Amino acid sequence: MTFVLLLLVNVAVGNIGINFIRNNQGVNDGIFIIKQSVTFGPFQQHLLSWEGLFWFIMLSIDAAIVWWRLVRIYKRIEIGRIIEELHYISAGHYDHRIPFHLSGDNQRVVTSVNGLVDNVIKSLEDERKIEKSKDDLVTSVSHDLRTPLTSIIGYLGLVKNKQYNSEEDLQKFVNVAYDKSEQMKKLVDQLFEYTKANNLVDRKLEIDAININQLLAQLEISFELEAKKKDISVKVEPLKENLIMHTSAELIGRVFNNLITNAIAYGEGASKIVLSARPKGQMVEFRVANDGKPIAKEVVNKIFDRFYREENSRNTNTGGSGLGLAIVHEIINNQGGSIRVESNEKITEFIFTLPINQTKKS
Template identity: 35%
Template sequence: MKNKLLSLISGKRSIRVRMFWSFSLSLIIAMNVSSILNESLLNRLLAARHFPYLSILLYGVLSFISFIVLFILSFSLMTRRIVQYLLSLGEGLDCIAGGNLRHRVPLIRKDELGKVAENINTMAEKLERQIAKERQIEKSKMDLITGVSHDLRTPLTNIIGYLELLKNRVYRNKQEQERFVDITYNKAMQLKNLIDDLFEYTRLTTSDAKLVMGQFDVRELLTQIVAEFQPFAKELGVTVETYLAFKSMPIPMDPGKIRRAIDNLLMNALKFSVKPGVVRVSLEARSLFVAIKIENEGTPISKEQEELLFERFYKADHSRTAHAIQAGSGLGLSIAKNIVERHNGTLSLVHSSGHYAFIIELPISNPAQNY
């Protein structure tokens, strides 16, 4: 308390107090020094005994001038650091305004000017982050355009090629014609799925998607999804094992959106699981949330690939798509993550030597954001 009082009185934490002391001390110095000088001058003028009235007038003028000069000099010396710091702040602002957002003004004062300097640095940091974010958004837009162009061009080119063959009747028999038609149809469906994924991702990343919330049993939903995937899994030579709680687990969610997220994760596990293999689906109730875990064994990926796995259009390894499964849009995991986060939940991956565990955590009672 004593140190704070001394700091306040000395003006270290208040420029107004510092200016008051500088003004007062400059006034005292100017009055005392000019008084001494002027007294000596007056004695000399009176000793001369020439034009006494003119001497007194001259004394008054010189006294005033000496007081003003001494006051200005002493006040300038006492406020020199403040002026230098103000110039430093001005130079810093010019530097930041010139585009150098990494520049920071020195924080060497604890008064109002120090707060101004702190605000300038905070402003520069925010501007730097904002511009970096805008650049990242611009890059994401270009990546989106590039990804869409690449993923849509391949099936579209195939469709056009097979339609030209059919149009020109370049096939040997009825069986080959039917095969061309089947291939064209499959490519058209792949194109449709890509467009649907893109449309869903775009809606989820804008304010267009609204969650239709309600209390739904996540255990029942998970049971239905797994049952629907069983024939497809059997065709691939993959066994789907479930470890679900015996009791129902109603939680606030949009069942359609959560179904889409689980579908994407389960399809991803079936695609990239070793064949023959096992995909495990488990449900666990915890204190504040429920945890859905989807596990499979697959080809190991690097740490860098693991960090990019939820990025849109990212595909860890195209060669891992087997059994005539489409490579996909690369949006499935991004869509799933976005859906879960809109429910105020989290989607994470635990990977170790080819063992993958995708974990969805959904809150039991917290309402999701409806936007």
């Protein structure tokens, strides 16, 4: 169609142009001058006539128009290929990406489409993880609440039906029900604490000036009696020079409380817990270490997961909920720090960092 139109235009314009030139002597003289200045070929030949110059110009215009049309057709073909690939992906082939490389703006479209598909896949995977996390949360909470609740109902049922032989039995049943109630309350409190830690991003923090050496000394005193019950001593390795850090006293207290309590409860065979700190650039690195039984490598990788516990820790003696370390992980991450565990036959260390100067908002 383009060639037919060009042919008709050339014939029409040619007839009009040639008649105009023939009837205008000034135009003829101008064309003669142009003709003498235009050469072509290896022998620098001149155009033989002004008609040749006219048709040379017309053919150049025709070539430019044809090239422009071919480029547009090629671009349209590229867009068609992109649309075909999009239809294929939208049919459910989300692992497919547009494989070919184009030029110019069309390549930007290809890159954007592939990036969009990658983001959609990542969003779907994140959504599945969130759904699984919710299911795990419900399962874990149900398990941890049902066990003490069953005991409470059982023992209170015995009391209600007066199925006890003495006041001593009655007191025993009531004590067990009370202990199980305390266990449930502890779990609910930790769930609430975990939720608060998870929402720190939207919470303005009260920043306090904390002397690190004084903090460690205070922790040593606070946990001395509790640790002594298990024949464990709490020791501090202070900084050589006092260092003031600006952070939330409430949050750092919760971190140390959970880590030290965890070390006392699960540091089997430990004789000491060592608290230490050292500056590390714009961060402070803290360590809570104990010389108890090492943590298995497969456990280290999961230890900060919500509700994760070793099977032998699911007992009434420790009363672990599996939330303490998850709370620690959330608090530290939300304040721009990091935490890791190193454990061997000699020592188990929880190592975490926090900024020396914490901003008002985590």
